[in-house]
Structure formats: C-alpha cells, structure tokens
Amino acid sequence: MTPDDAVRQALCTHMGREFAAHFQYLAMSAWLAGEGLPETSGFFGGQASEEHVHAMKFLQFIVDTGGPVEIPAVDAPAAAFASAEALVGSALAQEEQITRWIEDLVHLARDHRDLATEAFLQWFIREQVEEVATMTELLQVVRHAGPSLLLVEDYVTRWKPTRAR
Ligand SMILES: [Fe+2]
Numbered sequence: 001m002t003p004d005d006a007v008r009q010a011l012c013t014h015m016g017r018e019f020a021a022h023f024q025y026l027a028m029s030a031w032l033a034g035e036g037l038p039e040t041s042g043f044f045g046g047q048a049s050e051e052h053v054h055a056m057k058f059l060q061f062i063v064d065t066g067g068p069v070e071i072p073a074v075d076a077p078a079a080a081f082a083s084a085e086a087l088v089g090s091a092l093a094q095e096e097q098i099t100r101w102i103e104d105l106v107h108l109a110r111d112h113r114d115l116a117t118e119a120f121l122q123w124f125i126r127e128q129v130e131e132v133a134t135m136t137e138l139l140q141v142v143r144h145a146g147p148s149l150l151l152v153e154d155y156v157t158r159w160k161p162t163r164a165r
C-alpha cells in the first residue's frame, strides 16, 4: 500500500536527517583527522558511510512505495569542537535524537494504519539501539582516557572488528 502524503512527507524529512547525520559524521571525522587521531577519524568516517546507507534505505522505500522522493535541504554540520569528549557527546546526542524521530515515525505509521512503513522502520528501531550503545561506550572510553587520547586511538583500533556487522 502507498503511504499517504503525510507519511511520505515525514519519510522524506527523515531521509534528510540521515543525510544530515552523514555530513555531521564526515565533519567530525575531518576534525579528528586534524587533531592527529587517524583511527578515531576513521571510525567516524565509517559512521558517516552508515548514515548514507540509512538515507538511501529511506530513498529506496519512498521510491518503492510510489514516491515522489523530495530530498530536503541539509543544514551545514558543526565543524569545530571544544574537545574529543565534546565531539563524542554531541554524536551521542545526535543518535538519541534520531532514535526519538524514528520512534515518532513508527507512531505516525501506526496512526495512519500504514503497515508497510511500520515494518520498514523496524530495522531502524533495532539499528538505533546499537548506534546509541556504540556511542555511549565510546564516550565512556574517552572519559576513562582523560587527556590520553592515544588510548582512545588504541581502543578504537581494537574495537572496530568486534563491532563489524
Ligand atoms: Fe542513521
């Protein structure tokens, strides 16, 4: 069944947020690279790639259910951060916000009796649990490391394979 226009518009809006998250993670990756933290930069580059995949899942779903796809304007991401801890803290806040938006979309789909959209969103409900857990853990590690960010580099190097899906 084709989503009604309110649901389609909400899906387009959220697709834009996933593209915004893609750009935000790219900006974070670039800032970390500039700080001389290549492994942590690479981790955020990987996060950026995941967000692009998320946005494309929305795009394809909107196409598959009849469209039209309307890609919203994306605000410029934050480019400067007070510290690595502030950066990871804002990444966690971003993931928590996206989780709330995904949950709102599920409630909207239910209100509109839109089972296809609700089923599509279930993957994102599970994905956000992992995203929030990952960023929570990284924030804890950064806090444990204190000023010794090379410990974070070492941690991320060993952590990446265990998180690979
Ligand atoms: Fe995402």
Ligand SMILES: [Fe+2]
Residues within 6 Å of the ligand: 021, 051, 095, 098, 131
């Ligand atoms: Fe994410």
